[in-house]
Amino acid sequence: MKIVVQKNLYDRSLSVFSEAAKKYSIGFLLTEVLDEVAMLEYHHAGADCFIIGAEAYSSNFYRALRSGSLVIRYGVGYNSVPVELCKERRIRVAYTPDTLTDSVAEYTFALLLTLCRHTADLDKSMKSNEWIGVGGIELKGKTIAIIGFGKIGQAVARIAKYGFGMKVNAYSRHFPKQNNLADFFSLDYKQVVKEADIISLHLATTPETKGFFNKERLSLCKKGAILVNTSRGELVVESDLYEALLDNTLGAAALDVFVKEPYYPTDKVDFRKLPNVLLTPHCGSNTKEANDNIAHTVIRNILAFRDGKEITLIPELK
Template sequence: MAPTLTILDDYQNAALDLADWSPLRERYEIDVVDEHLEGDALVERLAGSRVVVAMRERTAFPEAILLRLPELRLLVTTGMANAAIDLEAAARLGIAVSGTTGSGREVAELTLGVMISLARHITVEDRSMHEGGWQTTLGTALAGKTLGLVGLGKQGALVAELARAFRMRIVAWSPHLTPERAAEHGAEAVTKEALFETSDFVSIHVPLTESTRWLVGAEELAVMKESAYLVNTSRGPVVDTEALLMALMVDTIAGAALDVYDVEPLPADDPLRKLDNVLLIPHLGYVTREVYAVFYGEAVEDVLAFDAGEELRSLVPSAG
């Protein structure tokens, strides 16, 4: 009987269509999981799996889970970093871990998209139109508005590039950002306080580490303009969710757009779902056909390389 290769968290049932898995079909029984599993349910489903293909950080693999998967020999993650995998434990247990490339401009494009949606109330007007309404809101232009970027790394720089096309003023802050680095991307380096006080849109683009957890809390939200919006396409815990809920409920800020959450998938009874001034997206930043084709295509390459005893794509250790 052939060993099992399990593809996890394929919510759209896209994996088998977006890559050629035929080189592996004679070697493995391929099991595709289109729902999110945790704990005992996850361990039971993976009990006979020799290879697991994980989609980004949707499923965590701490030591406690890895210890319960004695058949697992290769764990492939899409992307080149995954903070949800205990790499040290995997190494001790003889589990190889490899990654794929595939990240590009998708998150930046989505960030600008939700900013436009917030500014022009697109989701509100869409609902109104479906209910028979016509022109219920008054939007605002992006041109001339100030975009505050919390983080000016790869993704922040791409957002800055797109925002310049909309003729926005760009300010940026991160602990080690220099004026010269900011100027390279058409931005002005400012203090953290000044960024939150002056920005019409604040967009977060920092990784989740111990130093960035709850980086945006009640103090930062309190100084934002009442007309300003917060956008988070980075990681949920970078923002203090309780503080954000309060700010949204009492209209300290005009609204928010969120693509990431403390717990994913977002629970059905989460209070964020009940607010009208927050645009909620189910972590779609990297979810495009083009990215998935690279993810799954290179996952196949990783499995073939492992079986041939060839060198694997090593993950970049996550910070913090």
């Protein structure tokens, strides 16, 4: 069985994929990210299963796939996949839920601590032979507003509350099954963020949440608050966030995700130029543990596809 996979994803989970190749006689065909030409050449030669990352492939790519083909999203977010087009074309789309919760939650705090203690700047100064101490802030006693209280949001709350002694405010569009992790829970965004020192984004991307963090909602945040986004770039109106950081409505931001990935700044909005912004290239889930979890789920979907069994389809296509 031939499977087309992005080379960077194959390399992340090399041991799992190489073992599966031997055990199940799977042939992995490697392509570069967004190399639709190579992917479709393999498709024309008979490959009907594709493993993709978070990047958005063109509608022309999906229109060129045969009905019944399977696209497996290596990860949990599938906002870059044109779901309606896949429905129309009868293309199945799988994903790997519950595989990266802890990695993303931990990375949220890696970014937050880097901002609060100026770790990146201190490292840079030391490597420039400078001995310059910069004061930071503690997390203990601070209030964190967790926007989106699903599994990742709750994992962040657990670390914040029990690891750092923070007060946890939580916002969700629906009441969660359990909310004992939150010191304060509300369906009212304004009430959740108004006294929060840190805002951490964990909403799923839907038509209702796309552009959720706009000028109006950012203005409701506490003056000088820190924003961390390890969820999805589409949640944020980047021009509005840029202005909020520029005029110090927000004190700082750590961004691991962007509207367009790889990140391409514009003349008017370039987060790289702001000293109060920390940027990383969508790697919150990129740990050995998460990658192995994801790869095992990918393999189960490949075998289910081969054997005509149940696939872990995204909810919209079940």
